[in-house]
Amino acid sequence: MGLYPEIEPYDHGMLDVGDGNRVYWTTCGNPHGKPALLLHGGPGSGASAYSRRLFDPAAYRIVQLDQRGCGRSTPHASAYDTDMSVNTTAHVLADLELLRRHLGIGRWLVWGVSWGSVLGLRYAQTHPGVVSELVLTGVATGSNAEVALLTRGLGKIFPEAFERFLAELPEDERDGNLAAAYSRLIESPDPAVRERAARAWTDWETATIPAPPRSVARYEDPVFRMGFARTVTHYWGNDHFLGEANDAGNGEGVVLRDAALLKDIPGTLVQGSLDFGNLLGVVWRLHHAWPGSELVVVDDAGHGTGDPGSVAAQIAATDTYAKR
Numbered sequence: 001m002g003l004y005p006e007i008e009p010y011d012h013g014m015l016d017v018g019d020g021n022r023v024y025w026t027t028c029g030n031p032h033g034k035p036a037l038l039l040h041g042g043p044g045s046g047a048s049a050y051s052r053r054l055f056d057p058a059a060y061r062i063v064q065l066d067q068r069g070c071g072r073s074t075p076h077a078s079a080y081d082t083d084m085s086v087n088t089t090a091h092v093l094a095d096l097e098l099l100r101r102h103l104g105i106g107r108w109l110v111w112g113v114s115w116g117s118v119l120g121l122r123y124a125q126t127h128p129g130v131v132s133e134l135v136l137t138g139v140a141t142g143s144n145a146e147v148a149l150l151t152r153g154l155g156k157i158f159p160e161a162f163e164r165f166l167a168e169l170p171e172d173e174r175d176g177n178l179a180a181a182y183s184r185l186i187e188s189p190d191p192a193v194r195e196r197a198a199r200a201w202t203d204w205e206t207a208t209i210p211a212p213p214r215s216v217a218r219y220e221d222p223v224f225r226m227g228f229a230r231t232v233t234h235y236w237g238n239d240h241f242l243g244e245a246n247d248a249g250n251g252e253g254v255v256l257r258d259a260a261l262l263k264d265i266p267g268t269l270v271q272g273s274l275d276f277g278n279l280l281g282v283v284w285r286l287h288h289a290w291p292g293s294e295l296v297v298v299d300d301a302g303h304g305t306g307d308p309g310s311v312a313a314q315i316a317a318t319d320t321y322a323k324r
Helices: 089-102 115-126 144-151 159-167 178-186 191-208 213-220 222-236 253-257 276-280 282-289 308-322
Strands: 011-018 021-029 034-039 060-065 108-113 131-137 267-272 293-298
Touching: 011 089, 021 089, 034 115, 034 308, 060 089, 089 115, 108 115, 108 308, 115 131, 115 253, 131 308, 144 178, 144 276, 159 191, 178 191, 178 222, 191 213, 191 222, 213 222, 253 282, 267 282, 267 308, 276 282, 282 293, 293 308
Parallel strands: 034 060, 034 108, 108 131, 131 267, 267 293
Antiparallel strands: 011 021, 021 060
């Protein structure tokens, strides 16, 4: 099952969401179709034209946005004077509601990848009446255990890259929360320190998360690289702003704890068997704690959306939900 043809937006705009932020949004497909909200990863990656090809443009009204601080939203996180204190999960969840009301949408399917799956899950848990279905891939829940795995735990699998990753940090910062330590470097008033930290962070991500060439190439753009690294470390270094329940010490966190709140929302989880996040078993625990969810494990696929098996599974899900 292949991707749907490339399409261009029929409408777009900049939504004032407060705090000096304006969020860029687009709509594609059928203006009278089933609404679908697409949540990009990162946090800080920005929306992509690729992800909307997972939806039948004749059946769906496809809504995308660049979350705060990235893509065409303003101000951009790459600018040193951008206030990151107003870029949190709670702020972005509120932005989604502002956009839904702005577009006159009652309920919508929510699709998310990686960080977008965390955001989609928490959005559905806190606003269940407006989410008709969930389709999630590269599934994560934003727990501290996941951050620890992706920053420190994978050092045992990629020792050479991990040595370079640690080398950028002061010695007294190498034993704690590595994301928070990198966030402090990226907030340095010294632009050379910020740039070295952003490069080291994206080099580590490139080494540990296999990605298509188009994704790796974006790290060569200094604006994207800085905005992405600053946003990811800001969220990862602050428990994804998910609250004290994320510090329970059991590796679960608030999203997995509240999985039962999703009981009335059908959902499909598409997970690559080679996604390193699987080492914690989070997606299996989420599936078993979420009545009505379907888990599709794609052999030999990694983290993301582009593997043929993952594409086929996601399109099968969106085609099925288009008929509901």
